[in-house]
Amino acid sequence: MAFGRLKEILLSDLNIDAESTDKLMENLYAEFPMLSHLKLRIAVNQKIISGNTKLESNDIVALMPPYSGG
Amino acid sequence: MAFGRLKEILLSDLNIDAESTDKLMENLYAEFPMLSHLKLRIAVNQKIISGNTKLESNDIVALMPPYSGG
């Protein structure tokens, strides 16, 4: 799942096979070089993660650019 | 002029001859001993004073117990 300006870059939610969040990001950066300019927060199944995290199939990964609510 | 609980003690605004605020308070304390329990602020012609202040005739002295607005 992608939010904010990421939605415009990725265009839609993607199904990607990756064994970990680091691997996932590596693939995404290769495909969408613009991503590397953004400071992203990553959530796996609605929990924000800080380090590399193992992924199972059907895990939902959310990529979130800086918040700007309020 | 008296405000707040002072109004209940003095009952009404008074006309008193006194050459200064200290003299005025001396007279009032003698007549209304209850006053001495109150921490009063004194204003002369709408200006709060901190020390003894000379009074002219027609000066308006306000005796104000602690504020409790809001």
Next chain:
Amino acid sequence: MNKVKKIFQNSAISPRSIAESIARHASKTDIGAHQIFLGQIRSDVIENKKVKAIEYTAYEDLALNKMTEIREDIFAKYQLTCMHIYHSLGVVHAGEICLFVFTSSKHRNDATLACSEVVERIKNELPIWGREIFEDDTHQWKTNVF
């Protein structure tokens, strides 16, 4: 000498008048943040007697002059778009609102800090007195706790 704005009204402050005050700011599109403080009458129980209302009186002339001074200080200190203050006089019942402080600014910090400071100064510096009226119609003079 600056214009003295009135702040007193002889009744409780209605939620509707607060809404109207907020709505009037929709045209000021340089405002990004509003901070509002409302004082509401509590039905405190003191020695088994319940407060049903507070009756406010003030030394109005002195209060308005003092408020003008506070207003000038606050506008000098904070970047405010506007500030509105209303305080009730007369009887205000438990659950009703007796004080409405409303500050607005471009960025939230100014409105927030100004609002707190104004509330503090109103309680400390305006010659206003509250008489707490109990359900049995006896009363006592309110004292502000700081």
Next chain:
Amino acid sequence: MNKVKKIFQNSAISPRSIAESIARHASKTDIGAHQIFLGQIRSDVIENKKVKAIEYTAYEDLALNKMTEIREDIFAKYQLTCMHIYHSLGVVHAGEICLFVFTSSKHRNDATLACSEVVERIKNELPIWGREIFEDDTHQWKTNVF
């Protein structure tokens, strides 16, 4: 796990709904102070283009869970009678209100400090994004300044 309260609404926050929210507290006579923060859409001018609206989107599930956590922290830290939070999603026009934070307490300090802290945490921690829409219908992504 605590009850998750909803905070999002698909429209601007109307002054009338704020008044209704205030009025509902008249029966809570242990409240002495309300603090309200309102976020209003500014029509900033950026490179000669004027913002006419902000379109908000959120990762709603995560935001609501996060808000529940914030709520628990705040109630543990401050003596609050109640707290209400509303944030708009979708398009909110310049001059309209997009955020309403409402805290109430017996003495004013708790409501005041809690309100500021909640606003700060909402801006920092809730996954919400604002897209600034200019008068010529181009847009840019809003960034919060801290």
